[in-house]
Amino acid sequence: MTGMDKISGAILDKVKAEATGIISDAQAKAREVIAEAEKTKIAKAEVAKNKLLDVAKAEAGRILAQSSIKSRQQLLTAKADIIEETTEKVRKAVAAGKSSDKGMTKLIVEALSGLNTKDAILYVKAGDVELAKKVVAADKKLADRVTKVEKIECTGGVIAEDTIGKTRIDNTYDTRQDILLPKLMPEVSKELFENI
Template sequence: MGLETVIKDIMDVAQAKVSEIDAEADAEASRILEDAKQSAKEIKGKRLAKAEDEIQRMRRQELSSANLEVKRTMLNARKEVLEKAYNQAFNEIAGLSADKQETFLKNIIESHESKGSRIYSNKESEDMVKKLSSIEYAGNIDCVGGVVIENEDGSIRLDYTYEGILDSVYEQNLKQTSDILFG
């Protein structure tokens, strides 16, 4: 065997070894590249899922905030309507004619004067209350109308002023009134 043949054999073996190493390197590079692509897909998927979750959370938060604002606005509107109804009722009571006031006071006094020994009213109703009541007239109070009846030692005061009666009726029937007005 000649030297050239030996060199050619060595070169062929070396060339085969280089091709084999190149093939292994290409396979390793392809595997690394595929792993990197797969890892990038996973990272991208996780980030997309996280972004979707964040968008959903923000959407729920905004929706909840909007619903709360709508409820607050509706409650304020309802409150205004109820206050308007209260004020209208108050104005109606304050504007009662003298005949109706006398009838109203007569009913209150007849029903409740036995529970006290003194009676109070506003200045405008003083003469009418003195005429209708058999208990001591004790003076004037600041009210639109009605009376306050007090026991002997002043420890019990029964408020039958128009404001007191209206406030009591309003508070006791607030839910029912709201249900009627707003369903």
């Protein structure tokens, strides 16, 4: 081997060594870039997954809230229907009830006590006209004040009115129920729906 061959071989070896180093560096950098890209890909996938989970959780929460509201509305509607049905049964039972002498007397006295006039007209349901006349005729004080008894559309009770129609005291069952039922509804609701 000549001197030139040696130099040429040495240069070639040096170039090969440098090329091998460059290739090794490039491969190492490529691995780093690939690893970094993999990390970025995983991070982006994690961010996307978290976004999807957040959206899904929010949607599930919204659906649950709507379902809860709808359920409460249905429960309230059912309760209102039951209360309305119960109230209607009470009204029908009161309307179907038969008035007694004692009860009629009490209703008439209460209604007349609110009038500041000597003479009064009584209004009662059609089925109670004869009973009211009988009660008035049997009591001197009532007979002195009541000029006539007439029928009116109601479920029972008495309306007392002065003879000129200026003052009227409504002591009918309808009015009593309208006043009493709203006051009793919380208690009725509690009794009916205590365990719901």
